[in-house]
Amino acid sequence: MKAAAFSYARATSVVNALELLVAHGDKAKVLSGGQSLMPAMNLRLVSPELIVDVGQIAELRGIAVRDDIITIGALTRHVDLLRSPEIAAHAPLLTEAVAHIAHPAIRNRGTLGGSLAHADPASELPACMVALNATIVISGQAGERRIAAEDFFTGIYETALSAQELLISVELPVARKNAAHFFCEFARRHGDYAIAGLAAQAIVEKDVLADLRLVFFAVGDRPVLAKAAAKLVKTAITPAVLSDASTALGEELDPQDDQQASASMRRHLAKVLLARCTSALLGRSDLNAGGPV
Amino acid sequence: MTAHMPISLEVNGERVDAHVLPRLNLADFLREHLQLTGTHVGCEHGVCGACTVRVNGEIVRSCLMLAVQTQNASVETIEGLSDSGEIADLQAAFRDRNALQCGFCTPGMLMAAQDLLKQHAEPDRERIREHLSGNYCRCTGYQAIIDAVETTVRARIGRKL
Numbered sequence: 314m315k316a317a318a319f320s321y322a323r324a325t326s327v328v329n330a331l332e333l334l335v336a337h338g339d340k341a342k343v344l345s346g347g348q349s350l351m352p353a354m355n356l357r358l359v360s361p362e363l364i365v366d367v368g369q370i371a372e373l374r375g376i377a378v379r380d381d382i383i384t385i386g387a388l389t390r391h392v393d394l395l396r397s398p399e400i401a402a403h404a405p406l407l408t409e410a411v412a413h414i415a416h417p418a419i420r421n422r423g424t425l426g427g428s429l430a431h432a433d434p435a436s437e438l439p440a441c442m443v444a445l446n447a448t449i450v451i452s453g454q455a456g457e458r459r460i461a462a463e464d465f466f467t468g469i470y471e472t473a474l475s476a477q478e479l480l481i482s483v484e485l486p487v488a489r490k491n492a493a494h495f496f497c498e499f500a501r502r503h504g505d506y507a508i509a510g511l512a513a514q515a516i517v518e519k520d521v522l523a524d525l526r527l528v529f530f531a532v533g534d535r536p537v538l539a540k541a542a543a544k545l546v547k548t549a550i551t552p553a554v555l556s557d558a559s560t561a562l563g564e565e566l567d568p569q570d571d572q573q574a575s576a577s578m579r580r581h582l583a584k585v586l587l588a589r590c591t592s593a594l595l596g597r598s599d600l601n602a603g604g605p606v
Numbered sequence: 607m608t609a610h611m612p613i614s615l616e617v618n619g620e621r622v623d624a625h626v627l628p629r630l631n632l633a634d635f636l637r638e639h640l641q642l643t644g645t646h647v648g649c650e651h652g653v654c655g656a657c658t659v660r661v662n663g664e665i666v667r668s669c670l671m672l673a674v675q676t677q678n679a680s681v682e683t684i685e686g687l688s689d690s691g692e693i694a695d696l697q698a699a700f701r702d703r704n705a706l707q708c709g710f711c712t713p714g715m716l717m718a719a720q721d722l723l724k725q726h727a728e729p730d731r732e733r734i735r736e737h738l739s740g741n742y743c744r745c746t747g748y749q750a751i752i753d754a755v756e757t758t759v760r761a762r763i764g765r766k767l
Binding site for chain 1: 608611627628629631634650651653658664665666667670671672674675677709718721722725736737740741
């Protein structure tokens with residue numbers, strides 16, 4: 314189908330975009346790369362009266378590393394993340410995750426800010442932001458505010474962003490010494506939305522996980538930072554310990570049924586991911602023997 | 607406010623000035639305003655890849671881009687790539703290997719395949735598959751398409767040696 318009629322404004326700056334958003338409120342939609350908004354409009358799932366195109370705002374572009382913080386502008390495209398040597402060096406989880414996002418033609422247009430503001434619970438980048446302990450920087454007429462990624466995602470397609478605000482950038486801590494990461498997702502075909510996925514960031518000291526953030530996606534209404542990770546931290550991991558964590562994870566998750574998978578299948582896949590992740594982070598193939606525990 | 611807007615862009619090397627409604631997507635602009643009907647419209651929500659074109663040298667879904675977003679951009683369609691001879695060898699390989707039947711997906715396939723060949727001199731079959739994974743073909747079962755792209759890779763390497 315074709316999108317319903319709308320008016321279009323090409324924002325010239327962040328200030329200009331905010332003026333338009335304040336004037337039109339929730340009748341307006343921000344257009345960034347358009348790789349989620351355009352399908353939704355073509356399917357008539359959304360019919361905004363005004364499109365505020367932020368795609369030409371130069372101040373929203375770019376990746377910068379300073380004082381152990383990586384700042385990524387909202388308009389940074391998936392392909393930019395994929396090719397960035399700074400991201401590969403300081404946040405390799407992102408480099409790995411982005412390869413799973415859709416297909417090259419989509420990655421050439423889709424943006425980080427757009428993906429985060431859209432907040433599809435099955436998408437990769439929101440989970441990565443929570444795993445990496447990102448801070449989301451938001452601009453409104455009252456000024457800037459910063460919010461932890463963990464608190465930014467509030468539900469299916471819902472975030473802490475109001476209709477009068479614009480997501481400006483994200484800030485990530487540079488990967489620390491002994492940092493390790495894991496990313497894996499199950500999808501019917503390469504590039505499809507995940508049925509279940511896991512983005513994990515860890516600190517590995519000798520044979521022990523000194524810190525572990527496990528963020529599951531497509532298994533809840535937002536990225537799920539698993540509390541079960543605590544059972545694997547600062548302890549010698551045996552199959553019994555992993556089994557205990559796996560049980561805790563199963564109880565903690567509350568996945569949905571849909572046409573792709575049942576809730577129990579998603580819970581099972583999350584446990585498979587947990588075992589693979591623990592095994593990979595510690596280089597212990599014994600922990601992944603026989604699939605899920 | 608939903609009035610026509612002026613746009614100015616380059617399409618296959620020629621300057622185009624037009625007035626378009628904001629809701630008009632790039633695929634429909636190319637097909638209906640410029641009669642460049644080689645760009646096909648399949649799913650209209652970014653899944654099938656039939657509408658793949660180049661914008662500023664990079665492949666995009668033209669159904670997921672508004673014509674008004676192409677202000678000052680350079681757009682290349684299958685007609686441009688075909689007429690310039692840039693993909694003549696790829697097209698010949700598709701023909702030789704029967705890598706098309708109905709042909710609906712073919713312009714998008716060629717755009718995506720050429721995009722890969724520009725970025726990688728020697729992609730293996732897995733890499734070819736991955737790069738074409740966003741383009742659907744309902745006729746061939748893909749094997750012949752992968753074969754044709756692989757044949758082109760080898761021929762282009764041979765030409766450079």
